[in-house]
Amino acid sequence: MNADDLHVLAGEYVLGTLPAARRAEVEARMSNDAALRTAVEQWQQKLLPLNEVAAPVEPSAALWSRIETSVAAKVAADRGTRPAAARPAVAASGWWNSLRLWRGLAATGFAAAAFMGIVVVGKLAQPPGPGYMVVLVGPQDKSPGWVVQAGTNSQQARLIPLGKVDVPADKSLQFWTKGNDWKGPVSLGLVRPGESKEVPLDKLPPLEPNQLFEITLEPYNGSPLDRPTGPILFIGRAVKII
Amino acid sequence: MPAASSTFDYEAALAACAGGDRAALHRIYQHESRRLLGVALRIVRDRARAEDVLHDAFMNIWTKAASFDATRGEGRGWIHSIVRNQALSAVRSSGREVSADEDAIEAIEAEAVANAAPMAEAFEINADLGRLDECLERLDTPKRNSILLAYVDGCSHGEIAQRLNAPLGSVKAWVRRGLLSLRECMA
Numbered sequence A: 001m002n003a004d005d006l007h008v009l010a011g012e013y014v015l016g017t018l019p020a021a022r023r024a025e026v027e028a029r030m031s032n033d034a035a036l037r038t039a040v041e042q043w044q045q046k047l048l049p050l051n052e053v054a055a056p057v058e059p060s061a062a063l064w065s066r067i068e069t070s071v072a073a074k075v076a077a078d079r080g081t082r083p084a085a086a087r088p089a090v091a092a093s094g095w096w097n098s099l100r101l102w103r104g105l106a107a108t109g110f111a112a113a114a115f116m117g118i119v120v121v122g123k124l125a126q127p128p129g130p131g132y133m134v135v136l137v138g139p140q141d142k143s144p145g146w147v148v149q150a151g152t153n154s155q156q157a158r159l160i161p162l163g164k165v166d167v168p169a170d171k172s173l174q175f176w177t178k179g180n181d182w183k184g185p186v187s188l189g190l191v192r193p194g195e196s197k198e199v200p201l202d203k204l205p206p207l208e209p210n211q212l213f214e215i216t217l218e219p220y221n222g223s224p225l226d227r228p229t230g231p232i233l234f235i236g237r238a239v240k241i242i
Numbered sequence B: 001m002p003a004a005s006s007t008f009d010y011e012a013a014l015a016a017c018a019g020g021d022r023a024a025l026h027r028i029y030q031h032e033s034r035r036l037l038g039v040a041l042r043i044v045r046d047r048a049r050a051e052d053v054l055h056d057a058f059m060n061i062w063t064k065a066a067s068f069d070a071t072r073g074e075g076r077g078w079i080h081s082i083v084r085n086q087a088l089s090a091v092r093s094s095g096r097e098v099s100a101d102e103d104a105i106e107a108i109e110a111e112a113v114a115n116a117a118p119m120a121e122a123f124e125i126n127a128d129l130g131r132l133d134e135c136l137e138r139l140d141t142p143k144r145n146s147i148l149l150a151y152v153d154g155c156s157h158g159e160i161a162q163r164l165n166a167p168l169g170s171v172k173a174w175v176r177r178g179l180l181s182l183r184e185c186m187a
Helices: A003-015 A020-030 A034-052 A061-079 A099-123 B002-007 B010-018 B022-044 B047-067 B075-093 B102-114 B131-138 B141-153 B157-164 B168-186
Strands: A131-137 A144-151 A156-161 A171-178 A186-191 A197-200 A212-219 A232-237 A239-241
Touching: A003 A020, A003 A034, A003 B141, A003 B168, A020 A034, A020 B075, A034 B022, A034 B075, A034 B131, A034 B141, A034 B168, A061 A212, A061 B022, A061 B047, A131 A212, A144 A212, A144 A232, A186 A197, B010 B022, B010 B047, B010 B075, B022 B047, B022 B075, B022 B141, B047 B075, B131 B141, B131 B168, B141 B157, B141 B168, B157 B168
Parallel strands: none
Antiparallel strands: A131 A144, A131 A232, A131 A239, A144 A156, A156 A197, A171 A186, A171 A212, A212 A232
8 A cells, every 4th residue: 555545545534434344444454553543643633623613512411411320330340340349339230240249248238137127027017927028238338228028929019218318419219129040130110218119029020039139329210221320329138037 | 612622631631531530521521522512413413313422432532541642642632533433433334325326326427417517615614724724725626525524524425426416436536635635735
């Protein structure tokens, strides 16, 4: 390729006139062809003033929160590859696979569950009877924040707050669950701080021992994805009660 | 906005992004998103798609910030290139250029031969483009139109041929010669 051809190829890449396959080719070549890469960078600099020709357009208010949410999910996913001790909170993606978290909770969370079982039963309008109970605790300090109770074959569960949580005005709490063999968590809807909620379970497989439940902090009106994107505030596993 | 843009330290903001500072990404967004959305919208021509492009571009800026090399160019240019790349990939991979099919091009070519009136300027540029402005001035109208339609509106060769009502072969030649003249003029 002569010098003119190189500069025309780089120039057409920057202009955008190359078809998709040729674009991909240039991008692949740039990583090990310093001359082509330099030529592309020169065109980018030379033609940059043309970006002033387009009139500025105000983005919608939702765009930044979308970007922010995606970046938070990316950061959480990247942190998921580091040791748990280095994390400020449990990574939102992959928490359901976090052995370490569950070992920690097995030691303290279940003890809390047993303890809370005694305390909470007194507060409930009806004794829970046979079925399941989950105590949702903070992943860091293991302090209990919510209780979930459901009958053995119940079509719904009840989520009961044990205290008030401060939620920023632009955020929402979202409730999730995941059975042992499920591919990922399923949303059980939004939750208001300090308010009980009846959660229908009729669309889900029957409750099972050790099923996971958690509440995450999500953008206002909930996660834009089919999985949590924000930090976990409370988490727990279902235990069978007699 | 221009005053804020000229004093904003893009390189420092990118370095902070590379260090995991999400507030720095927000600062870039606050300073540049209106311009960037304008650039993307001209290319993809759909508001929702343009916002998708900007979303993906900001994710790229965040993940690639560590690879930004200030010795190879300015931060602002780097950011703009990421957005244009994202927008161009979106329109090229969606096959928008297919709209200029062979029949249409042949019809245009036949018409163009019959209709050899001087070409009008496709753009009226009000921004101050510095040296680039002078060099664009030196191009003849078809070459200038071809370069501007490609860069600003993200047109493929086929789309430029339609917009200028000119044969596809001529457009390809105008783009090539236009680029070589610009390069010589700006050297």
